[in-house]
Amino acid sequence: MGLGAVIRVATRVVAEIFLTLGLLVVAFVVYLLIWSDVQSAHAQSRLRATFEAQVEQAHRVHAVGPGVTTVVAPAPDTGSAVGVMTIPRLGDDWSWVMVEGVADADLAKGPGHFPGTAMPGQPGNFAVAGHRATHGEPFAHLDGLRRGDEVVVETTTDTYTYVVDRSEIVSPDLVSVLDPVPGQPDARPKRALLTLVTCNPRWGSSERLIVTGHLRGRAILAEED
């Protein structure tokens, strides 16, 4: 084989390697931008079907009438439904089933409840993280929430309406925003608070966007000491 033939073969091999790498990058981008959304939509429809069945079952149990005291349910298993969140500001059809847990596998299904933080409506801090890009991007426009906006959380037995107080951008290591009383790790919570967490900037990870709120009604009656 002459030098010319060797160069031709080498050129072709190098060209094919670059072509393959290019196709791999395109495939990965399609995976992130489209496939992850398809996967989360699929997970959401399964979670919603299960959740609605649980709501129906809970209604049958509670059909004895009003005045039934609600039992505080324990946290569900990791990856299963915690409740449904709707935020009218983000659109009339903005409705997501939240799951327990904030591992990658949980957040791929929908917004995830930070394990150990309060359950919906309970005193303490009900904290939820959600993707701002890819995986259905539930919190894509979380920066559009304003003071006074409603965040409605429906569990199998109750519906709680939280009211947005403020949004802020914090460092990714500021775990104190998840405290039962944010910033006071040892304080006993009296108010029921809401904390929504996502990345900032969108498509980045250098900071976190935090939206906080309080439970309407009951929460105003008691201030923490």
Add this chain to the structure above:
Amino acid sequence: MYRFVWRQLPGPLPVRILLSLALGVAVLAALYLVVFPALEPILSVEDITLGP
């Protein structure tokens, strides 16, 4: 590489085209179901939880 694979495929042209399409689908399935999910935590565009 692509030429080498093409040469290994048996049968007449239509069969080869079908086989190469099947190969492509198999490669994509392996990427989407195994390789990309494993790569994602390393290459993910965003990290949304809080931690020290």
